[in-house]
Amino acid sequence: MTNPRLSSAKIIQKILEEKIFFGDLKQQISEKDLPFCNMLILTVLRRLTALRQILSGFLSKKIPNKHRLAEYLLIAAIAEILYMQTAEYAVINETVKNIRNTNDKFLGGLANAVLRKVCAQKNELLQKAEKISPLPDSFVEILAGYDAAQIRQIGVSVIEQPPLDITVKSNAAVLAQKTDADILPNGTLRLYNAPKVQQVPEYDDGVWWVQDVAASLPVLAMGDVAGKKVLDLCAAPGGKTAQLCAKGADVTALDISAQRLETLRQNMHRLGFDKVKTQAIDALEYLRSAPEQFDAVLLDAPCSATGTFRRHPEVLHIKNIQDAVEQAMLQKELLDACENALKLGGILLYSVCSVCQIEGEQQIADFLRKHQNYKIVPITADDIGTWNDSLISENGTVRTLPYYAGAQKGMDSFFICKMQRII
Ligand SMILES: C[S@@+](CC[C@H](N)C(=O)[O-])C[C@H]1O[C@@H](n2cnc3c(N)ncnc32)[C@H](O)[C@@H]1O
Known part of the structure; x- marks a missing residue:
């Protein structure tokens, strides 16, 4: 028999302590348990700052490090009691049993007492939780450059589960009708009550792909690329490669990860974009020898991914300013090298799915100061x-921010800059 509460707590522990994305651990969950575990883990990650404070309010001293798993079991149980519709007795019984089986008897008793108090004080705790920012201090540091009102709104956007956004090759209006979707101002279809991705109409026909609305803007910003030679430097899993192909560009797509590039190839195959040329290579190495010159280069650069917390709330807890600084150094090297592969007059499109200005506004200001040929x-x-x-x-x-498109429920945070090589 499976134990979805224990599996969830173990995965939460791995995400937070080993800094692994939830998506890379999902295969450890059985198909049957996935909907429940998905809901529980995402709820914990979105509300972790409040859940931690609530738990510590019931403890006279910290739970010792060797009992971390018990702590995550307790945090998940509090999340379930406060935010999910499960029967309280089931949450308490299972959690106490799991803690007794994995830890000592004393912690089982403590868990029982804490969870009973949580049930008794549910309404007060819910009110208390609403007043606690979902942004940990380490993430607020990443938000240097935004004002207090913006940071507050960014915090609010953490809590809500985002809708499913898809990019359609053509005839968005027809698919919008079939899927009961909104058409956003850029043409993205937004599905508010989507079934599983594979069950959305016309998945097998390869007429659309999953892509957050903000992620679709960089290629739209490139303008008309039909018939142009475009180099997509950090391409996998290929959302933007697909857009370039759909616009009729002649695309060369690179990625450092052979495994991720294989996913890109499979995605392009499903969409019927088989002409795209692919190569698993470090973009820096490719640009050093630059075997060809392109009309346009898309640098959708590796980054801290801190702009994606609506869909990946773990980034709130596993990324810090140091990650952004390190990624900014790699972005700078990549930006510097792009001119080797770019024709005179060609377009360099730089984008990052980061909310951190070091990787966006600041990066480009530094770049343009040093590169007057753009x-x-x-x-x-x-x-x-x-x-x-x-x-x-x-x-x-x-610059997109997570609370933009308010009534239409937000977008990921991207920075996008279009430049032309003029010398
Ligand atoms: C932000 S993701 C790209 C998303 C992609 N453009 C899309 O729209 O689907 C960044 C990608 O850069 C790749 N990457 C990281 N360092 C790289 C490097 N030095 N050279 C090439 N690719 C790199 C990663 O493997 C990852 O697939």
């Missing part, structure tokens, strides 16, 4: 659609 080409509403929130900054770059 100029910014302002991104316009014609490229990315007209939004209520002003996605386009004064200098023509784009």
